[in-house]
Amino acid sequence: MMELLQTLENFGQNLLGPAWLPLWTIVKIMVIVLPIMGSVAYLTLAERKILGFMQVRPGPNRVGYWGLLQPLADGIKLLMKEIIIPSSANKFLFVAAPVLALAPALAAWAVVPFGDGMELANVNAGLLYILAMTSLGVYGIIIAGWASNSKYAFLGALRSAAQIVSYELAMGFALVCVLLAAQSMNLGDIVRGQQNGYGLLGWYFIPLFPMFVVYFIAGVAETNRAPFDLAEDEATIVAGFHTEYSGMGFALFFLAEYANMILIAALTSVMFLGGWLSPLDIAPFNKIPGLFWMLGKMSVMLFLFLWFRATFPRYRYDQLMRLGWKVFIPLTLVWLVVIATWMQTPYWLW
């Protein structure tokens, strides 16, 4: 496989010269983005099916066998719908906002390693890059809320801005713990640091267990998913920041939210669950390609997202702020000191 790719690369290099690099990069981007879009489509179906089963009902089952064509039908419906721009909206920003929400969600995938060496860009400051990209996603939401010129949209945007800024701190500190443990900000090296011959005992979720929990919960809050979906709280503010959006504008917000969910699942797998490593480092398991393990871990984390949604009632806003500032941030700060001290002792086994 690797030799084949190398041959292809040499061939292209000779054929096109300097024009080959951008072309080959675009091909790689496509190989990453298209499956993500497909996963987003089927994640919506999985969500509706799983929510259905948890509430003892069948979920979508009319379009295609077992409802399998439902995402396609939804997509076509959204494409055909008229895009309504409110007359008092700021037109340029109103149209740009969904794009600003989706672009960082996709850009962050550039440094995610799917297997050993299977990443688009091997960036040394990969962890920081991820943090920077996920923090940009909030602009789409704020601008959407402001440009709509509607009370509900504006309230949703304000809630979202305050929420994301609060949870980003806890998320950042959790990542600092990972960075300490791995002594690297390169996502590939972080996974390699979790490889110690004992399978899942080497993964960082064991020494960093509180950080694993904090990171994942903060991730659920960052993606505006239930129980932290105050930004689109239908019981009080209609649909929050995307109240005024219809058709493809709405669909882009939807795509961004689900792409972000998959991203958080991928990052949790890479940083705490050993990425592409197999849970047992013995014969039949470590022969399975790393991509399989990576995707399997991502699927488990994504299932948790859906499970949370089916289980927990929505937080009240002050409770949400309390959890972020008064529980997560002190907890992460304490654990940071614990890890730094622990690493100076001979009892650090990772």
Next chain:
Amino acid sequence: MDFVTSNFETIVFYAFAAMIVFASLRVITARNPVHAVLYLVLAFISSAGVWLLLEAEFLAIALVLVYVGAVMVLFLFVVMMLDINLVRLREGFWRWFPFGVVLAAIMVFEMVWVLGNRRTAETGAHLAKHAANYSNTKELGRLLYTDYAYPFEIAAVILLVAMVAAIALTLRRRKDAKSQDVSAQVAVKKADRLRIVTMQAERKDDQPN
């Protein structure tokens, strides 16, 4: 094609530089304050691009993370909620214009003084390229915690004092505000809330009619 590949970095630099100049001009000329804030975001992102060209990836990403991801979000938050009257904002423009011009002239003079001097700014210096595994972040961390440990700690303490002061200035205890005591809620026992009474079952003819 050869021209593009050999001067690629220069071309990218000028593209970013032009974007910074344009965005900065729009920050002060845009009529709508929200637009001005968004242009400032564009200026920050473009400067991050220039820093990336200098192989300062830590500073570039930290700029995006801190300024664009956090500071400007709060800025936008405040600006969006302000009820700004543009006419009133423009009122004293000509009265303050001479003062502004003098201020700008001083700033330009200072910048030319520092940047135009060979001793303070070596414009012709050759920038050495680093190997692919060179980590700018690691170097920066090492310098901050060894050679510059004291200035770094002093800056951190000043920031901490500023933060405490800002909170102390805005903190006010309202007498009529209600809040929950979460630990009390969690520590509640069944016995505090619920009293189980054992009583005799009533016969039908006992009931009052």
